[in-house]
């Protein structure tokens with residue numbers, strides 16, 4: 001241990017003797033690690049913020065959604081989720097605890113004291129509060145009673161309030177939506193943006209109201225989120241729901257489904273997959289740059305061994321074994337590479353923070369500690385691997401010839 | 407303590423074979439003070455290197471302190487050099503970036519000695535050669551004579567059984583040469599076995615025994631008349 005600490009300080013001293021050369025040699029490693037850390041910090045910050053925004057959707061939540069191909073939109077034969085599907089989920093599938101349908105009625109814009117805006121208008125039941133994780137920050141959210149009694153009430157998003165210049169506390173104000181008046185009972189919690197799209201430019205009205213305002217022949221867009229009673233049964237419930245909905249939609253046994261039941265975290269999964277792919281590509285690039293950096297280190301270490309041939313001869317004459325010399329040079333290579341890696345990590349963090357702060361609305365950069373440790377460990381490893389050839393060359397020098405070397 | 411039997415050293419240079427040592431038989435006992443003399447190219451350094459386990463013979467047997475060295479592996483030879491041999495070279499061979507103290511400590515590093523003890527012994531060895539006030543000087547801040555003293559301290563610090571010096575005064579003026587030889591005289595009188603390669607009769611006169619080498623062979627082996635102090 002003691003010995004290692006000493007070899008360590010000897011290696012440092014030797015690198016210090018050629019500061020500029022050491023720095024230039026390790027530049028490849030430095031730039032490589034800096035690139036990884038910068039990119040990882042930006043990606044990770046981004047992915048953290050995405051996961052946070054979606055984590056409100058619990059992992060026990062499933063969503064029923066219609067599938068539409070390009071073809072459906074072109075021909076106008078658009079598949080929709082129907083009220084029957086909602087009933088099916090509610091009453092025909094055991095293991096489902098709460099069903100929260102969302103309907104998008106085509107009602108037009110919203111107006112308040114002569115100002116207008118066009119928020120996303122959603123019809124929802126009380127269950128959406130838990131299932132979708134929406135809630136009011138001022139006032140209240142939609143209740144079962146609102147839904148049952150068909151009350152003309154609305155819970156509005158922050159953007160709607162601000163766009164219409166309503167009071168900070170808009171509860172009690174009246175809003176014209178389409179051709180109907182709605183009383184504001186609550187203000188939704190602020191959600192911020194996802195991919196630059198505001199999540200606060202929307203209003204919720206009771207599901208029954210949205211449904212009654214929809215014409216008999218209109219087929220509004222609908223989506224149903226539901227939670228399972230027991231998370232362990234998620235897969236079974238999903239399969240049960242799948243079969244029940246096939247029946248309610250009267251699909252032939254071998255017909256392609258025109259709907260899908262997604263787990264709520266599937267978006268996060270998809271996003272993580274993209275991140276993972278980006279990381280893999282990045283890892284490849286970094287691998288190449290570290291390889292180049294490693295070759296640089298090997299090269300300069302070979303030069304260093306040649307330059308110090310006489311010194312090695314002296315050490316051997318004084319009783320250094322092959323192993324002593326080998327360790328000394330390996331340590332020097334590892335240290336050289338590690339120092340480059342450490343400086344690269346610091347610069348990469350700074351670069352990541354800089355990039356994240358330059359782009360407006362971008363989440364702050366963040367690097368997991370394990371990534372930094374891995375980067376440091378990896379750069380040291382590169383030094384060891386590429387130090388093997390120079391170190392064993394040094395270790396196997398003949399003492400007499402080394403001493404005679406000019 | 408040193409016994410050489412039929413030591414041969416050949417160098418093959420392409421077509422040509424150089425016979426640096428052509429069969430040397432030699433015995434040197436404990437606390438002897440020996441001068442190896444002979445013309446340039448006669449094989450003195452080659453012989454010293456073999457005695458110092460820096461080089462191995464092409465043929466013959468070398469027994470150091472009762473142990474046949476021809477059976478030893480590289481790393482075992484390194485350990486023998488570290489423990490039994492103190493080597494002094496004509497061109498000092500100090501580590502240029504290290505201080506006098508660090509240079510003298512270096513052999514003890516390979517004995518896995520704790521730093522504090524190493525430092526103490528190195529400082530003591532430097533005091534013995536009169537450099538107690540130059541511990542933190544680097545070789546380029548020292549005169550030739552001082553550098554060679556550092557080298558002597560480094561050779562002595564491990565308390566080797568054998569002190570070997572290959573033309574130790576070759577790069578020094580006559581006054582500093584006398585100082586270095588006075589150091590050897592003192593060491594010998596304290597019981598150290600010393601072998602010095604030289605081609606200067608003045609230097610050889612310090613020793614008790616003179617071995618003359620020519621063309622890779624020992625041609626003369628004689629006891630010197632005792633020196634008037």
Ligand SMILES: Nc1ncnc2c1ncn2[C@@H]1O[C@H](COP(=O)(O)OP(=O)(O)O)[C@@H](O)[C@H]1O
Pocket residue numbers: 417418419424425426444445446447448449450451452453
């Ligand atoms: N590495 C070597 N390769 C070839 N010849 C060598 C080598 N080392 C020594 N010699 C030859 O061996 C002979 C003895 O050399 P050396 O022992 O250095 O002589 P000295 O020290 O007495 O001047 C010389 O002829 C020299 O040229």
Ligand SMILES: [Mg+2]
Pocket residue numbers: 450451452
């Ligand atoms: Mg010589």
